[in-house]
Amino acid sequence: xxxxxxxxxxxxxxxxxxxxxxxxxxxxxxxxxxxxxxxxxxxxxxxxxxxxxxxxxxxxxxxxxxxxxxxxxxxxxxxxxxxxxxxxxxxxxxxxxxxxxxxxxxxxxxxxxxxxxxxxxxxxxxxxxxxxxxxxxxxxxxxxxxxxxxxxxxxxxxxxxxxxxxxxxxxxxxxxxxxxxxxxxxxxxxxxxxxxxxxxxxxxxxxxxxxxxxxxxxxxxxxxxxxxxxxxxxxxxxxxxxxxxxxxxxxxxxxxxxxxxxxxxxxxxxxxxxxxxxxxxxxxxxxxxxxxxxxxxxxxxxxxxxxxxxxxxxxxxxxxxxxxxxxxxxxxxxxxxxxxxxxxxxxxxx
Amino acid sequence: xxxxxxxxxxxxxxxxxxxxxxxxxxxxxxxxxxxxxxxxxxxxxxxxxxxxxxxxxxxxxxxxxxxxxxxxxxxxxxxxxxxxxxxxxxxxxxxxxxxxxxxxxxxxxxxxxxxxxxxxxxxxxxxxxxxxxxxxxxxxxxxxxxxxxxxxxxxxxxxxxxxxxxxxxxxxxxxxxxxxxxxxxxxxxxxxxxxxxxxxxxxxxxxxxxxxxxxxxxxxxxxxxxxxxxxxxxxxxxxxxxxxxxxxxxxxxxxxxxxxxxxxxxxxxxxxxxxxxxxxxxxxxxxxxxxxxxxxxxxxxxxxxxxxxxxxxxxxxxxxxxxxxxxxxxxxxxxxxxxxxxxxxxxxxx
Numbered sequence: 001x002x003x004x005x006x007x008x009x010x011x012x013x014x015x016x017x018x019x020x021x022x023x024x025x026x027x028x029x030x031x032x033x034x035x036x037x038x039x040x041x042x043x044x045x046x047x048x049x050x051x052x053x054x055x056x057x058x059x060x061x062x063x064x065x066x067x068x069x070x071x072x073x074x075x076x077x078x079x080x081x082x083x084x085x086x087x088x089x090x091x092x093x094x095x096x097x098x099x100x101x102x103x104x105x106x107x108x109x110x111x112x113x114x115x116x117x118x119x120x121x122x123x124x125x126x127x128x129x130x131x132x133x134x135x136x137x138x139x140x141x142x143x144x145x146x147x148x149x150x151x152x153x154x155x156x157x158x159x160x161x162x163x164x165x166x167x168x169x170x171x172x173x174x175x176x177x178x179x180x181x182x183x184x185x186x187x188x189x190x191x192x193x194x195x196x197x198x199x200x201x202x203x204x205x206x207x208x209x210x211x212x213x214x215x216x217x218x219x220x221x222x223x224x225x226x227x228x229x230x231x232x233x234x235x236x237x238x239x240x241x242x243x244x245x246x247x248x249x250x251x252x253x254x255x256x257x258x259x260x261x262x263x264x265x266x267x268x269x270x271x272x273x274x275x276x277x278x279x280x281x282x283x284x285x286x287x288x289x290x291x292x293x294x295x296x297x298x299x300x301x302x303x304x305x306x307x308x309x310x311x312x313x314x315x316x317x318x319x320x321x322x323x324x325x326x327x328x329x330x331x332x333x334x335x336x337x338x339x340x341x342x343x344x345x346x347x348x349x350x
Numbered sequence: 351x352x353x354x355x356x357x358x359x360x361x362x363x364x365x366x367x368x369x370x371x372x373x374x375x376x377x378x379x380x381x382x383x384x385x386x387x388x389x390x391x392x393x394x395x396x397x398x399x400x401x402x403x404x405x406x407x408x409x410x411x412x413x414x415x416x417x418x419x420x421x422x423x424x425x426x427x428x429x430x431x432x433x434x435x436x437x438x439x440x441x442x443x444x445x446x447x448x449x450x451x452x453x454x455x456x457x458x459x460x461x462x463x464x465x466x467x468x469x470x471x472x473x474x475x476x477x478x479x480x481x482x483x484x485x486x487x488x489x490x491x492x493x494x495x496x497x498x499x500x501x502x503x504x505x506x507x508x509x510x511x512x513x514x515x516x517x518x519x520x521x522x523x524x525x526x527x528x529x530x531x532x533x534x535x536x537x538x539x540x541x542x543x544x545x546x547x548x549x550x551x552x553x554x555x556x557x558x559x560x561x562x563x564x565x566x567x568x569x570x571x572x573x574x575x576x577x578x579x580x581x582x583x584x585x586x587x588x589x590x591x592x593x594x595x596x597x598x599x600x601x602x603x604x605x606x607x608x609x610x611x612x613x614x615x616x617x618x619x620x621x622x623x624x625x626x627x628x629x630x631x632x633x634x635x636x637x638x639x640x641x642x643x644x645x646x647x648x649x650x651x652x653x654x655x656x657x658x659x660x661x662x663x664x665x666x667x668x669x670x671x672x673x674x675x676x677x678x679x680x681x682x683x684x685x686x687x688x689x690x691x692x693x694x695x696x697x698x699x700x
Contacts, residue, residue, distance in 0.1 A: 003412075003436055003700035037644060059645045062353075079645060080602045082611075082660050086353055105602055108659065134646050135602045135609050164643065252430045252455055252485045259485050261432075265675050266699050269620040293514065294387060294671055295409045295429060295699065296484050309458065310432050321644055325615050325676070328697055347678055349616050349645065350353035 001338065002331055004249040004312060005266035007323060009332040009341070013243035014225060015047070021208070021224050022051040028213040033057050033076060033201065035222030038321045040345035041330060042070035044225060055099070057220045061090050062348030068098045070344065076201075078160060078220060080105040080127055080135050088116045095121040101157050103127045105137050107148040114152025123157040124149045125199065126190065130182035131175060132164035139182045143189035150195055158199030159186040160220075166207035169274050172236060176210030179203075184215050206236040228320035229280045230272055244330070245282050245314035246323060248297065250307050255298075258306050262315045263295035268322030275318050282314040289315070351688065352681055354599040354662060355616035357673060359682040359691070363593035364394070364575060371558070371574050372401040378563040383407050383426060383551065385572030388671045390695035391680060392420035394575060405449070407570045411440050412698030418448045420694065426551075428510060428570060430455040430477055430485050438466045445471040451507050453477045455487050457498040464502025473507040474499045475549065476540065480532035481525060482514035489532045493539035500545055508549030508567075509536040516557035519624050522586060526560030529553075534565050556586040578670035579630045580622055594680070595632050595664035596673060598647065600657050605648075608656050612665045613645035618672030625668055632664040639665070 025032040034048045035057040045056050045067055055074030058064045064075045075094070080103045081087055094100050101123040104110040113124050126145045129136035137145055146156045161182055166175035179202045187197045203211060203219030211219055223231060226244035231237035248262035267279050269292060277288030279297060286302035297315065307313055317323035324330065325347065329340035375382040384398045385407040395406050395417055405424030408414045414425045425444070430453045431437055444450050451473040454460040463474050476495045479486035487495055496506045511532055516525035529552045537547045553561060553569030561569055573581060576594035581587035598612035617629050619642060627638030629647060634654055641648035647665065657663055667673035674680065675697065679690040 005699055080604075080609075082599050082601045084599075084660065105604055106659070109602075129604060133605050134641060134643065134648055135604045137604065249432050249434075251432045252459075254430075254455055254479060254485045254487065255483050259430075261699070263699070264618075264620065264672060265697075268614075269618060269669075269672065270614065271619070271621075291484060293484065294675075298484055309456070310434065319619075322614060322619065325644075326697060347615075347676060349355055349611070349613070 005246050005262040007327045007330050008245050008247050008314070008338070009226070009330045010243045010334070011332050013241060014044070017225055017227065017241055017243055018047055018051050021221065022053070025219065026052060028211070030211060030213050030216055031218040033218050033220050034225070035220050036063060036067060036345070038222035038324065039225055040324060040343045041341050042067060042072070042344055043341045045072055054218070060349055061087055061094070062350050063345045064094055064100065065090065066345040066348055068094055072098065074099040076125070077102045078162070079103050080109055083112050083116050091117055091122050092120045101125055103160065104145060104149060105135050107145055110145045110149035110154065111152045114149040114154030118153030118155060123155045125157050125160045125201065126186065128159055128161050128182050128186045130161040130163050131178040132162060134164060136161055139185035140189055142186035143193045146190040146195050147193040156190070156195055158197045158201060159183055159190060160201035163202060163204050163207050166204045167230065167234065167272060169234065172206040172234065173210045176207040176212060179207060180212035180215040205231060206234050209236070223320055226320040229316045229318045230275065232280060232316065233275055239282060239285065242282060242316055244320050245316055247312055248315050250309050250311045250313065253306055253309060258299045258301060260297040260299060260313065260315065261295060262297045264292050265294050266323070266326060267292065267297065267315060267317040268319055268326060270319035270322045272318070279318055280316040282316050355596050355612040357677045357680050358595050358597050358664070358688070359576070359680045360593045360684070361682050363591060365397070367575055367577065367591055367593055368397055368401055371571065372403070375569065376402060378561070380561060380563050380566055381568040383568050383570050384575070385570050386413060386417055386695070388572035388674065389575055390674060390693045391691050392417060392422070392694050393691045395422055404568070410699055411437055411444070412700050413695045414444055414450065415440065416695040416698055418444055422448065424449045426475070427452045428512070429453050430459055433462050433466050441467055441472050442470040451475055453510065454495060454499060455485050457495055460495045460499035460504065461502045464499040464504030468503030468505060473505045475507050475510045475551065476536065478509055478511045478532050478536045480511040480513050481528040482512060484514060486511055489535035490539055492536035493543045496540040496545050497543040506540070506545050508547045508551060509533055509540060510551035513552060513554050513557050516554045517580065517584065517622060519584065522556040522584065523560045526557040526562060529557060530562035530565040555581060556584050559586070573670055576670040579666045579668045580625065582630060582666065583625055589632060589635065592632060592666055594670050595666055597662055598665050600659050600661050600663065603656055603659060608649045608651060610647040610649060610663065610665065611645060612647045614642050615644050616673070616676060617642065617647065617665060617667040618669055618676060620669035620672045622668070629668055630666040632666050
């Protein structure tokens, strides 16, 4: 067994999560293009494709390169990349071995993408803001952005958004509604420019079950493969579905609490305003990580007996994507045997 | 130049920070044993030793192994390790090539350490809680813990604490006072057992300038090498001393704000209750990272003109230790030339 703290994946739960999403997508006529930033793992991407996913979404050119090196041939960089000389050359090279598209969210960015990448087979999707207020143009401006890309020689595949404001209590359904309205408006705006919109893409794990299949042609959830304490606390995934935990050792009973060796360098320090702590214990629903530092997680067990010093427990990170990006491998299996899957795209932020 | 986002180190500021701490320690008769978890870099550890540090502190056996492989011969694992079979064997192997000590914070842990490691040359220091309430026994119990180690065959080097409650506004001096009182009481308790206490060790970057040199023989600050937005906002290091930044590219002006490619996977999501945002811009003191997701940092520039899309800016992470642990290398130098220093102990949490 690896030394704690290490990330474990329950392969049965992983497969159930993958299958459930694939079945929902199939039943509703929505293509699935899962976000690979969550797992950064070619093994899991291949499982997703085997279950019918049309391709993989990524957040960076480096992630796209990693997945392409592992044989994945349809990649969407859902990000408004700034196309400097290096990025342009890397995307042209990628287009030689993979179907590839990138995001644009401004007339200037779309013009640049069309000019630099249009003849090289890299398509664009126009990102619109559906309420998270991060990137993306207003839906009504999607037509102008798409037209700029086309005018500069680019191929426009469609429109996309990330309804990240679904990460709030009771916002899952309303964010999905915002997503559908923004994407429908964006589609209308692009079509008004005389352009076709083959792909209308959205999706986040909290909003996924509420996806409006009359509007979206494609969904890009990421976290659904593993789940985490954020999904548990939002109510979008029950603890029984959580497929990724950090195995940790109790190292101290200082102050009458259990102190674990799974600190922020193993769990990540991500914490939404709605989170009730810095992580959960899978087998102790009332327990909370009440203090997280780099190498310590102090757990309040809510009156339950303390596990012994030396015992191992399974901690559910708040945000699985951030925890996975700290690890060089995922350990897949159960106590009968674990095998490592490399986190091949770890740290590939560029 | 590497592609953004990447971590840059200003070597002039780094050396100034190292020298300033070394001079303070020398002038006050306190040995410096800097914490290597901040930089995880053999190059910087060697600079610290060249400037008079007596050894390097680490948080895990893996960090100790990494530094030992790079020729560092005096290491203290300031952590109450649980000594399973693997850890015990690894520590015995380390003791063959490096002077090494570990932390203990209970009678049981001290007994185990004495039994398993005492004959193998691994010393122990007793950790006491000086107010952070994380690990460490109460100071009055340090005598019993030390006596247990000695009875089991262990060599007791002394006592230590981490005054982590110094990470709060206006708590720097008071936490240093708590540290000195706790360590003085612990020393008395250990001496009452008839044991010598050659080392009385404390230190955090915020409390460092307030160290009670009459009590402490050794200090273990970590962050002081780089500084970060936490130190800036606590007032313990001015922005002019910050030696580590994340170089980021402006990728979007969505919503009239600058969106950078330095997300939480580059900056880390650490955020103290006193932090005013998720990061700062080195050259725009009024700006704040107001929204951080995995690959996006949305910046409010407080009315200053937006940098252009494609421009690069220097972001100060909230917590440099966490940001460094996300990167495979630090890029050291200036725009005239950067050279990579490996983050050799990245991810070595076990």
